[in-house]
Amino acid sequence: MTLNAFLFQVLNGLSSASGLFLIAAGLSLIFGVTRIVNLAHGSLYMLGTYIAYSFATKLGGAFGFWGGILATALIVGVIGALIEVVLLRRIYRAPELFQLLATFALVLVINDAALWLWGPSDLLGPRAPGFRGAIEVLGRRLPSYDLLLIVIGPLVLLLLHVILARTRFGRLVRAATQDREMVGALGVNQAILFTSVFALGAALAGLGGALQIAREPANLAMDLTALGDAFVVVVVGGMGSIPGAYLAAVIIAEVKALCVGIGVVDFGFVTINFSKFTLVAEFLVMAIVLIARPYGLLGKAQAAVRSIAEPEEPIRPATPLLKALGVAIFALLLCLPLLAQGSPYLLVLGIDVLIAVIFAASLHFIMGPGGMHSFGHAAYFGLGAYGAALLAKWLGVPFGIALVAAPLLALAGALLFGWFAVRLSGVYLAMLTLAFAQIVWAAVFQWEGFTGGSNGVIGVWPPPPFDRSWVFFLLTLIIAAAAVLLLRRFLFAPFGYAMRAGRDSTLRAEAIGIDVKRVHWLGFAIAGCVCGVAGGLFAFAKGSISPETIHINRSIDGLVMVLLGGVQTLTGPIVGASVFAMLQDTVMRQTEYWRALMGAIILVLVLAFPQGIAGAIGSLWRKLGGRA
Amino acid sequence: MSVLALRALSKSFGGVHAVRDVSFEIGKGEFLAMIGPNGAGKSTCFNMINGQLAPDSGEILCEGRNIAGLAPREIWRLGVGRTFQVAATFGSMTVIENVQMALISHARETLRLWRPAAALHRERALELLAQVGMQDAADRPSRELAYGDVKRVELAIALANDPKLLLMDEPTAGMGASERHGLIELVKRLVVERGISVLFTEHSMDVVFAFADRIIVLARGRLIADGDAATIRDDAQVREVYFGTGKTFAGAAR
Ligand SMILES: Nc1ncnc2c1ncn2[C@@H]1O[C@H](COP(=O)(O)OP(=O)(O)OP(=O)(O)O)[C@@H](O)[C@H]1O
Ligand SMILES: [Mg+2]
Numbered sequence: 001m002t003l004n005a006f007l008f009q010v011l012n013g014l015s016s017a018s019g020l021f022l023i024a025a026g027l028s029l030i031f032g033v034t035r036i037v038n039l040a041h042g043s044l045y046m047l048g049t050y051i052a053y054s055f056a057t058k059l060g061g062a063f064g065f066w067g068g069i070l071a072t073a074l075i076v077g078v079i080g081a082l083i084e085v086v087l088l089r090r091i092y093r094a095p096e097l098f099q100l101l102a103t104f105a106l107v108l109v110i111n112d113a114a115l116w117l118w119g120p121s122d123l124l125g126p127r128a129p130g131f132r133g134a135i136e137v138l139g140r141r142l143p144s145y146d147l148l149l150i151v152i153g154p155l156v157l158l159l160l161h162v163i164l165a166r167t168r169f170g171r172l173v174r175a176a177t178q179d180r181e182m183v184g185a186l187g188v189n190q191a192i193l194f195t196s197v198f199a200l201g202a203a204l205a206g207l208g209g210a211l212q213i214a215r216e217p218a219n220l221a222m223d224l225t226a227l228g229d230a231f232v233v234v235v236v237g238g239m240g241s242i243p244g245a246y247l248a249a250v251i252i253a254e255v256k257a258l259c260v261g262i263g264v265v266d267f268g269f270v271t272i273n274f275s276k277f278t279l280v281a282e283f284l285v286m287a288i289v290l291i292a293r294p295y296g297l298l299g300k301a302q303a304a305v306r307s308i309a310e311p312e313e314p315i316r317p318a319t320p321l322l323k324a325l326g327v328a329i330f331a332l333l334l335c336l337p338l339l340a341q342g343s344p345y346l347l348v349l350g351i352d353v354l355i356a357v358i359f360a361a362s363l364h365f366i367m368g369p370g371g372m373h374s375f376g377h378a379a380y381f382g383l384g385a386y387g388a389a390l391l392a393k394w395l396g397v398p399f400g401i402a403l404v405a406a407p408l409l410a411l412a413g414a415l416l417f418g419w420f421a422v423r424l425s426g427v428y429l430a431m432l433t434l435a436f437a438q439i440v441w442a443a444v445f446q447w448e449g450f451t452g453g454s455n456g457v458i459g460v461w462p463p464p465p466f467d468r469s470w471v472f473f474l475l476t477l478i479i480a481a482a483a484v485l486l487l488r489r490f491l492f493a494p495f496g497y498a499m500r501a502g503r504d505s506t507l508r509a510e511a512i513g514i515d516v517k518r519v520h521w522l523g524f525a526i527a528g529c530v531c532g533v534a535g536g537l538f539a540f541a542k543g544s545i546s547p548e549t550i551h552i553n554r555s556i557d558g559l560v561m562v563l564l565g566g567v568q569t570l571t572g573p574i575v576g577a578s579v580f581a582m583l584q585d586t587v588m589r590q591t592e593y594w595r596a597l598m599g600a601i602i603l604v605l606v607l608a609f610p611q612g613i614a615g616a617i618g619s620l621w622r623k624l625g626g627r628a
Numbered sequence: 629m630s631v632l633a634l635r636a637l638s639k640s641f642g643g644v645h646a647v648r649d650v651s652f653e654i655g656k657g658e659f660l661a662m663i664g665p666n667g668a669g670k671s672t673c674f675n676m677i678n679g680q681l682a683p684d685s686g687e688i689l690c691e692g693r694n695i696a697g698l699a700p701r702e703i704w705r706l707g708v709g710r711t712f713q714v715a716a717t718f719g720s721m722t723v724i725e726n727v728q729m730a731l732i733s734h735a736r737e738t739l740r741l742w743r744p745a746a747a748l749h750r751e752r753a754l755e756l757l758a759q760v761g762m763q764d765a766a767d768r769p770s771r772e773l774a775y776g777d778v779k780r781v782e783l784a785i786a787l788a789n790d791p792k793l794l795l796m797d798e799p800t801a802g803m804g805a806s807e808r809h810g811l812i813e814l815v816k817r818l819v820v821e822r823g824i825s826v827l828f829t830e831h832s833m834d835v836v837f838a839f840a841d842r843i844i845v846l847a848r849g850r851l852i853a854d855g856d857a858a859t860i861r862d863d864a865q866v867r868e869v870y871f872g873t874g875k876t877f878a879g880a881a882r
Contacts, residue, residue, distance in 0.1 A: 241784060312720040314769050317744070490741050497745045498738040501718050501729050508716035511678065513701045513733040521741065 001361045004138040005261060011137065013250070013257030015146040018153030020249035022208030023226055024233035025160060025242055026201030032177035032240030033197045036088060036099050037427055040106035042227025047110065048076050048209025049218040050118050053125045056213060060365055062129035073207040077133050084195050090607060092194075096426060097373050101563060102606045104556055108599030111223055116593070120220065125213030145214050152211065156204070157246050157556025165243070175196060177240050179323025224552060228438060232286045233487035235431050238299020247297055252282045278444035283435040290432050291420055312568045315491065322444030322571070333477050337470035347469045352542050353581040354473075354480040360561040360577035361484050366527040367559075368567045369491055371503030372421070375430040377558045379417065380528035381409040382550030384535025386444060389457040389545050399462050399540065407529045413440070414528020415521075422520040437555055445547045476537055483530050488570060490526065499523045557584075560602055566615030575614045609626020630655050630689075631793050631825045632677065632708075637686035637696075639672055649686075654793070657823040659816055661836045664846035665869060668831045671713055674797050674844070677827075678710045685728040689746040690793070709786035713797040713829075719771040723762060723781055726770050727753040728818040730788035754783040760814065775802040780811065787818070794818075796828040800835065808832060812839050837861070843870070848864040 029043045055068025083106065091099050131148055134141040164170035172193050189218035209226070233252060237244030259281050262274040295301050318326070333350070340346035359381060366372045387409035391397040397405070417436040421429055444451045451457065465471045490496050502511040502516035509516050539545050558581065565576025583601070609616055630653040639647045647669040654660045662670050675681040675699035677688055679700040688696045695703055698825050704710075717726050732738055759781040765773065768865040770781060779799055786794055799815070800808040812830075819826050830836050836843060836857075843860045845853040848867040853860055860866055 312724065314720060314722045317746075492744045492746070493742055494732045494740045494745045494748065496736050497721070497729055497732070500720055504718040504720055505716045507680075507712065508785075509717065511680075511701045511704060511710050511712075511716075512730040512788070513704045514729075514738055515701055519738060545712065 004140075006258075008138050008140050008142070009255060009257045009261035011142060011150065012146070012261075013254040014153070015149040015251035017246075017249040017255065018149045018156075019208050019212060020229055020233050020253055021246050022156060022211070023230040024245040024249055025156070026208075027230045027458045028199055028234045028237065028242060028245045029160075029173070030201040031234065033173055034088070034092065034194050036103070036508075037096075038198075038201070039100060039103040039227060040083070040110060041201070041205055041230055042223040042225070043107050043110035044076050044080060044205040045226040045230075045242070045617075046114065046218070046220075046222040047079065047208040048072050048206035049125075049212050049222060050114055050209075051075055051206070052210035052213045053123050053218050054118075060126075065126065065129050069210040072210040073203045076206025076209070077199040077203030080205075081199040083197050083202075084198035087603070088198070089191070089194070094606070096430075097367075097559070097563070098606045100373075100375070100427075100430065101559060101602055103161070103555075105599040105602035105606070107223055107227070108595040108602070109247055111220060111264075112593045112596035112599075115220060122219040123196055124217040128214040131214075149211065153246065153249070153316065153587070155483035156207075157242065160242050169193075169196065208418050219279035228552075229282065231431060232282045232496070234296075235428070236286050236289045236296055236340065238296030239427070240300075241296065241298040244296055244298030252285055255281050255285055255303055269420040276446045279446060283439045283442070286435050287420065287432065287439070290424065290435075294424055294428060303381075315570065317492065330477075330481060334474070337473060340470070344428050344469060347473045349582065349585050350473050351469070351476050352585055353578050354476045355534045355538050355541065356561060356577040356581035357574050358480050358483045358537070359531055359558055360565070360573035360580075361487055362527045362530040362534070362600040363558045364562045364565075364567065365487050365491070365530070366520075366523050367562055368570075368572075369496055369500045369503065370523045370527075372433075372520060372524065373430050373559075374421070374433040374524075374527075374555070375552075375559070376417075376433035376435070376555050377527075377531060378550045378552065378554035379433075379437035379440040380414050380531040381538070381554060382437075382440050382444065383410040383413045383528075384532030385539040385545045385549055386451060386457070386535075387532070388536035389460045390451065390537040392460050392539075393457055399466065403533075403536045403540070404469035406539075407532035409619070410532020410535060411525055411529035414525045414531075418521050418524030418528065422517050422524060430450045434552070434555070437550070437552065441547055441550050443550070443613075444550065452546075454547060456549070457539075460545070462540045466540070471504040472541060476541070479533060479537065483533055484574060487526075487530060491570065495519070495522070511624075560598075560605075564605060565613055566618070569614040569618055579613065631658075631691060632827070633687075633689040634677075635687040635689065637673070637676060637688065638684050638816075639669075639676060639681060640684060645849045647676070647683075647846075650849075651686075652829055652844050652851060652854055654825050655786075656825055657819055658825050659819045659839060660825070660827050660843045661840035661843045662827060662829045662846060663831075663833075663836055663843060664829075667848075668846040670846055671797055674710065674795050674829070676828075677703075678708060678795055681724040685704075692834050699847045704789065707789065707792040707794065709789060709791035709793070710795040711779065711782040711786050711797060711799055712803065715775065715780055715782050717770045717778055717785070719769075721770055723770050723773070724750065724753050724757060724766040725782050726781055727756050727788060734789040753784075753788075756787055757781075757782045759787070759818075760784045776804075776807055779803070783811075783815070791824060794824055794826045794828075796826060798829050798831065800830060800832065808835060809838075811862070 023041060023045045027038060030036060030038050043385060052068050052072040055071060056065045058064070059068060087106070091102055128145050131145040134143045135147070164174055172189070176193060233245055233248045236252065237248030256278045259274045259277045262272060264273045289297060335349055337347065361378070363374065363377045366374055384406035388402040388406040391405055392399070392402045417433070421432050424432055445453060447453070461467060462472060464473060498509070498514050498519045501514055502519055506516050538549070559574040561580045563576065564571050564580055565572030565574065588597060591597060633653040637647060637650045650673065662673065664670055672681065676683045676696070679695070679698050679702065682697045686696065687694050690706055690708065696704065718729060719731065725746070728745060728749050731752055732745060735749070737748065752767060754763055757766055760783050762777060762780050762784060765777065770778065773781065779802065783799065796815070800811055803811065812835050815826055818824055827840050840857065842856055844851060845860060845866050852869065853863045853866050
């Protein structure tokens with residue numbers, strides 16, 4: 001690459017940085033003041049693009065375009081305020097995990113709303129009136145609209161700086177960001193402050209989205225992409241720091257632009273196409289920064305805000321009643337193939353449910369007793385699934401060995417990622433696990449020659465007799481039962497106690513000689529390993545896998561399953577996974593708008609049943625005088 | 629040789645000199661009280677001794693070996709137990725499980741995956757609970773206990789690895805007068821019977837003067853006095869710190 005080409009890419013990077021900054025700044029402001037990580041922020045950004053598109057095409061002209069962009073920012077700001085007043089206000093005191101889930105429910109609802117309003121196809125807006133041309137820079141043509149974007153980023157940064165430094169509103173925002181106690185003392189003003197901060201953050205996201213209409217088409221995948229980008233920027237810059245967000249936006253946009261600019265490089269012994277690294281690059285930057293500076297480049301250590309919905313009961317061995325129930329269900333499932341002779345679909349559903357149970361039980365293992373809220377459990381599912389499928393496909397490895405290799409690969413991944421993850425906690429741990437899952441996803445997606453890219457791997461069928469669905473079902477049943485019992489055994493053993501000890505009070509645990517990080521690391525590895533079993537079974541059950549298999553949606557599904565069942569009960573993940581998988585395979589298949597439905601379920605769950613199904617049954621049982 | 633010796637220990641937070649140039653020793657079987665007004669640096673001293681904080685400078689010698697900068701769990705393995713100013717127990721466990729956890733760790737069994745923990749070291753845990761008078765609450769969830777009882781459970785946990793040195797940061801906070809005397813008496817008995825050395829902080833002067841073998845006084849991060857009850861009572865600097873001039877401990881102690 002020549003120096004000119006390099007500088008040109010730097011300019012390109014700066015114009016992308018502005019968009020990143022707008023969305024990240026809002027996210028950061030909101031987190032700083034309300035301590036809520038707004039997963040729906042990408043959705044607000046997407047709404048911005050769609051609404052601005054409608055203005056620009058329906059009204060048309062310079063007014064429709066430029067006026068539309070400003071109107072969009074206002075409208076999205078109002079939507080943000082509504083979200084804050086109607087939903088978030090109810091969950092400020094809820095555990096972090098619930099807040100994350102509630103805002104993720106909004107992601108689903110908004111996505112389906114956009115599908116309903118604008119339809120499924122991509123919508124490209126008109127070129128910007130007054131900025132249609134390009135100018136000659138460094139011997140290349142740079143669209144003048146990009147130049148405008150380069151200027152807008154720092155301009156907004158300056159504006160925000162002035163607002164925060166000079167106004168009363170700004171003083172309150174800064175005070176609330178720095179000192180939590182302060183916020184409580186604000187009384188009534190607190191509600192107004194939170195609503196207005198949320199509106200401002202939303203408006204910034206809307207503006208960011210609206211400005212994109214001349215650059216990229218509005219589409220339904222924008223919400224999660226934008227969210228992923230914004231996260232990385234905020235976490236790298238430091239939660240709550242606006243200058244940090246700009247710095248991080250520039251770094252990440254530049255790294256990406258340079259990856260594209262470098263392109264294919266021949267090192268003699270190996271040829272690397274750097275433009276394939278764009279998806280992974282930002283997450284790599286994030287992982288490196290979090291490891292070196294756990295609170296981001298310009299962030300400060302946050303005092304842990306711990307809030308547990310209800311204190312947890314000591315664990316007790318299963319009562320005879322529960323044991324009998326377990327045996328009865330197992331026996332019933334053993335007979336399922338006989339019952340299912342008339343409807344083979346029942347067995348497919350059964351396999352789905354059992355795989356979900358293994359997945360959820362392994363996630364619960366670290367989430368509940370370990371207190372580590374992984375937002376990237378799909379990574380280990382994916383390592384297992386792809387590991388088994390690729391071994392079978394490329395090396396012709398026998399079925400049995402592929403099934404054993406799946407958890408081993410997942411174990412290796414979990415040992416590697418877990419080592420970093422256990423050094424963080426709370427939101428930061430959630431984000432880092434998410435980043436790792438995205439890295440796995442992006443690697444699978446972009447490494448086409450090996451993984452089949454977006455087409456995935458097809459034709460992974462088990463050999464006879466496992467090609468008959470009832471045999472495969474029985475195999476899955478036995479493995480699932482073994483996995484669940486094994487994890488349960490671990491939880492009652494000293495290791496499980498040590499894991500809970502580290503979660504309950506790291507201080508006390510370390511003061512009695514427990515190496516909390518090591519215990520949690522091993523817990524993470526065990527969970528990843530067992531999750532890999534589920535992945536391996538999944539690949540052979542479906543006969544094919546694609547990057548979709550390990551998308552962030554699967555990680556979130558896992559969280560919903562665990563919460564649905566109840567994070568504080570050992571039977572919770574089994575109940576939750578069963579209910580969820582059955583809902584997904586039945587109700588959700590019936591409607592095009594399954595996301596909205598799913599979002600509604602999550603919202604009800606979070607607002608009405610914070611203990612989950614098994615938890616609610618348990619406390620009802622105790623209230624009625626029984627001992628569960 | 630002394631069980632523990634601090635040599636010119638210092639620690640500051642930003643501009644605040646929490647502990648400045650503090651040196652003292654504690655002998656085997658000695659019951660040593662550390663007193664001082666709020667913010668004097670007592671907890672900071674404790675946190676450095678048990679490894680939660682690394683000192684800026686100075687040495688912490690445990691039976692002659694410098695332990696400054698070791699992790700809390702390593703220092704615990706050397707036989708230094710501790711209770712916290714704000715009691716810390718495992719809320720999702722029963723009282724006896726809390727003690728069993730410490731015994732399991734002492735036996736280096738925390739990474740075992742198979743045998744149920746509830747059956748391990750139960751006898752020994754009951755003995756320890758009996759020593760602090762908590763055996764009847766053994767199977768209750770620890771988060772349900774009254775604060776004074778939590779402090780006793782903490783003591784039982786701290787005793788689980790047969791410590792040679794116990795650090796007790798305000799062990800009687802949240803207790804009534806008679807309960808307070810009971811607990812300190814209990815600790816004093818352990819000191820005598822087992823030869824454990826104890827360093828404790830305590831805001832109630834009557835308890836300190838009645839039970840401590842020796843007293844050291846911290847004020848604004850500095851050690852200003854070190855001696856027996858009579859010496860401390862008559863120390864002008866100590867009186868100044870506690871009462872301004874004029875008053876005496878005789879009037880203050882109840
Ligand atoms: N982690 C910390 N960061 C900043 N300052 C600290 C920290 N810990 C203690 N300090 C400061 O160091 C000084 C000594 O605090 P320390 O807790 O050691 O006092 P103390 O003697 O235990 O007081 P008390 O009797 O109230 O428990 C105080 O000024 C305190 O504000
Ligand atoms: Mg203190």
